[in-house]
Amino acid sequence: MGGIGSGARRSTQIGNVEEMLALDIRVLRRIGLVCQGECIIDIVCWTINGLSAASARLRVDLSDIERGGSMTIWGDMPDGAIKQHVAIEMMPTPFGGYRCYFICPFTARRCEVIYYARGRFGSREAQRLNYAVQGMNDVSRARRKAEKLRSRLGGPGGQPRPRGRNRIDTVRRLHNAEYEAKTLYLDRLRALADRSGSPQMPGERL
Template sequence: MGGMGSGARRAMNIGNVEDMLALDIRALRRLGVIQPGECIIDTLHWSIGGLSASSVRLRVDLSNIERGGTMTVSGNMPDGTISQNIAIDRVPSSLGGWRYYFLCPVTGRRCEVLYYTGGRFASRDAQRLSYAVQNMTDLSRARRKVAKLRRRLQGSGNIARPRGANRIDIVQRLRDAEFEAKTLYLDRLRNLAERSGSRRMPSERR
């Protein structure tokens, strides 16, 4: 019998994308690693909680992108060394210029992010990864929404606390989210009480 918080969907996945080291081609382009017509060699570092987690050497060759680009990833990963070649493709952008994509080494499909697990980088689908929110219950998602809105009200880092009409809007959304979370929690309690045969039903009174 499941307790409070049980009932989350069980997908055939091996983890969440939020927990994996990733290569994002959009971020690499902003960093200047993706340069059309050039071959760039650079080092990429990952950190978790401000501490170094891993680093790899990237060799991105787009010197002849018409024939296809390649990226070579080599270095030490948490579970061992890696030496992997990844193809790069480009397609015309509706805003002009080009958009660049990795070609997943497993599926061959275009993707902008590759995730590391099992000794290789590949797309989310190929690695059988899901987003954390996909495995949450309705109650977990409601509580997550409440926490997110509270953080927005408090401000954090370079994000200033909202003011004026924006703050009023967020406060109202927070109240609605808190009411939704409380309602779901009470519904869960009632369902558990019914399944257990309890005569005392939870109410909204504290």
């Protein structure tokens, strides 16, 4: 007979996407590294808590749209050197132009973000990664949502701060998120007080 928890399903996830170095093809396109009909070479750098974590040279070749494109990654990563090729597929959009996707080297499926784990870049599913929010309770999720909105108002990572109506909407959403987090926290304290049989909430003084 097995011990306690011996029949529980074990998680196969190895980490959270927020903890991994990533390449987002939408961001690369926005900063000019992914350009239709061109071959571009440049360096990308990753930082964690403001400190340099890794850097790599990218060669993004989209010079032949009909045959598709490719990206070569080489450089020094936290656990050693890397040289990897990732295919890029260009899909025509209904209103003209193309939308670009990475082709995951492990699953051969389209994806817009690839993550570095175990010495290679691959899709979230292939790298067996979770989102941090999946392991949070309702209070933690509400607090995380408020923190992200608060960070957005401050313009993180040199990004422009929202202005005008966009800033007003962000402030409104932040107030709602903070109220939600406080309400959920108080509801949880009341539930704990009810289960304990105490006439007062935890932390209250008589």
